[in-house]
Amino acid sequence: MILPSASPVSWLLALAAASAYATPAVAAWRIRAAAARHALLLAWLLHAGALVWSLWGDTPRFGFAPALSMTAWLVLTVYAVERQLFPQLQERRALAALGALAVLLAQTFPGQPLHVTASAWLPLHLALGIACYGLFAAAVVHAWLMTRAERQMRSGQEAPHGLPLLTLERLTFRFVGAGFVLLTATLLAGWLFSETLYGRAWRWDHKAVFSVLSWGTFAALLLGRLRFGWRGRSAVRVLYAGAGLLLLAYVGSRFVLEVVLGRSA
Helix, strand or coil, X not given: CCCCCCCHHHHHHHHHHHHHHHHHHHXXXXXXXXXXXXXXXXXXXXXXXXXXXXXXXXXXXXXXXXXXXXXXXXXXXXXXXXXXXCCCCCCHHHXXXXXXXXXXXXXXXXCEEXXXXXXXXXHHHHHHHHHHHHHHHHHHHHHHHHHHHHHHHHCCCCCCCCCCHHHHHHHHHHHHHHHHHHHHHHHHHHHHCHHHHHCCCCCCCXXXXXXXXXXXXXXXXXXXXXXXXXXXXXXXXXXXHHHHHHHHHHHHHHHHHHHHCCCCC
C-alpha cells in the first residue's frame, strides 16, 4: 500500500515545529523558563503554518492525522491562555512532546486530497468538529491533572501545578459543556444538511454511530453531574469513555479507511 505524501514545504514547516517543540520537551531542566516559553511559542506558530499549508497549499489534504494535529494545536492554545490566568501551570514538557508527535504524524499520514467540488459549508462543518475534538481533549487533559492531583493529595504530596482540585474540576466540566454544545451542533448540521455538505443523505455508518454514542455518554455525564453530583473518579471514567468513543468516530474510521484499507471513502 502506497500512502500519500505531504509536500516538501509542509515537511519543512513540520520538522521546524517538531525541533522547536523538542527544546522544552527534552531540555526542560537545562534551559531557562523564558527560553522554553519562546521555543514553545515558535513551535506553536510553525505548527499553525504547517496546518494552514496542509489545508490551503498546493494540494489540500485532510484525514485522521491532521485532525489529531489540529486537536493537539488547540490543546496547546488552551494551555497558553490558561498559563496567563494560572502561571503555576507546569505542563509545558508533556504538551510540547504531544505537539511534536502530532505534527510529525500529520506529515507521515497527510490524508486524502480535498475535493474542489465540495460544499462551501464543509470547512465550517469540519471546523466545528475539530473545535469539538479540541475542547474534549482539553477536558481530558484537565481530568488527568485532576486525577493526579487527587492521588498526590492522598499521599500527602503537593501538586506540582499548584492549582486547587476544585478549580481543575470546574475547568474540566466547563470544557466538557462547551464541547458538548459544539458536538450537538456538528451532529445536527450533519443530520439536517448532509446532502448539502457531502452530496448524500445521512447514513448510519461507523462514524455516525460512534458520534451519537459519544454524544449520549457526554449527555449522561453532564446530567449526572447536574442531578446527582457526579464527580471524582467516576465522572472521569465516563469522560474518558465518551472521549474514546468520539476518537473512534472520525479519527478511528478515517484511520481504518486511509491506513488499513488504503482508500478515501
